[in-house]
Amino acid sequence: MSVERDLQSRLGPLVERQALRHGLYTPIEGLMVARFVSPSEPLATVQHPVYSVVIQGTKQALIGDQVVRYNAGNSLVAGVDLPVSSHIVEASSERPYLSVSLALDYSIIYDLLGDQPAPPAAHNVTPFEVRPFDLSLSDPLVRMLELLDHPQDIPVLAPLITREITWRLLQGPFSNLLRQLSRPEGNIARIARATKWIRDNYAEPLRVADLAEQVNMSVASFHRHFKNITTVSPLQFQKQARLHLARRRLLEAEGIGQVAYEVGYESLSQFNRDYRKLYGLPPREDVANLRQELQLAPATP
Known part of the structure; x- marks a missing residue:
């Protein structure tokens, strides 16, 4: 077979x-x-x-x-x-x-x-x-x-x-x-540890110098390898990680304002702008479309 x-x-x-x-x-x-x-x-x-x-x-x-x-x-x-x-x-x-x-x-x-x-x-x-x-x-x-x-x-x-x-x-x-x-001293492994830290601490303020020190890299080397491997800067990565998590939570029918705050946004309007820029639609409309594509039941109010 x-x-x-x-x-x-x-x-x-x-x-x-x-x-x-x-x-x-x-x-x-x-x-x-x-x-x-x-x-x-x-x-x-x-x-x-x-x-x-x-x-x-x-x-x-x-x-x-x-x-x-x-x-x-x-x-x-x-x-x-x-x-x-x-x-x-x-x-x-x-x-x-x-x-x-x-x-x-x-x-x-x-x-x-x-x-x-x-x-x-x-x-x-x-x-x-x-x-x-x-x-x-x-x-x-x-x-x-x-x-x-x-x-x-x-x-x-x-x-x-x-x-x-x-x-x-x-x-x-x-x-x-x-x-x-899995080589702990390799550049990809170091950046992997950094991206995991950002993902696990998505709502925390991001201090690039502290994160570079945490993975034993200079700030310049950290920025260069981070961009080469992930194709975005650390701050851009954090924004996308927050929005990805927010999308998942909205798909599970959580409220937009609550989700925006929990993933680290202080401004709902900024959250809506960033979300639309990344996904092409406002949160409510995007999630409704995604639920339809996945053939899920409509979210309850």
């Missing part, structure tokens, strides 16, 4: 059922399922470190100045937080676009690598790669998706399956990328 057929026969029905049941974000932390029944407009977001598999359809992403296109049977690893503009290219009601994604946890990667010697530094490492799907990941992904039908088992079994998936990624086609990103 081909990789694509294996994905569509084993994972396709599970992803479709769970996407219709839960929407994009599932009750398992870090596990996302996507189902689109038509091509979409470009969507700007901050892509967190993630492993993602396209099961059916086609997606295209603009990461910096690189266009990345991945079809059914392709998988992607993004090793650091990256601003991404992506859209669904191929999808229909008869053959929806289907994908499953799992957030990468570097604490698990560090633990699994243990005392293994770090690989020699590579100078041509990019923070993301697209590879053919590794069939050894079929079984753990199926078990993870089936776990959503047994919520009482999630706290115990989800961490174990996540660890298994991470281990298989470290043994498969993404091994070199993940091991290079």
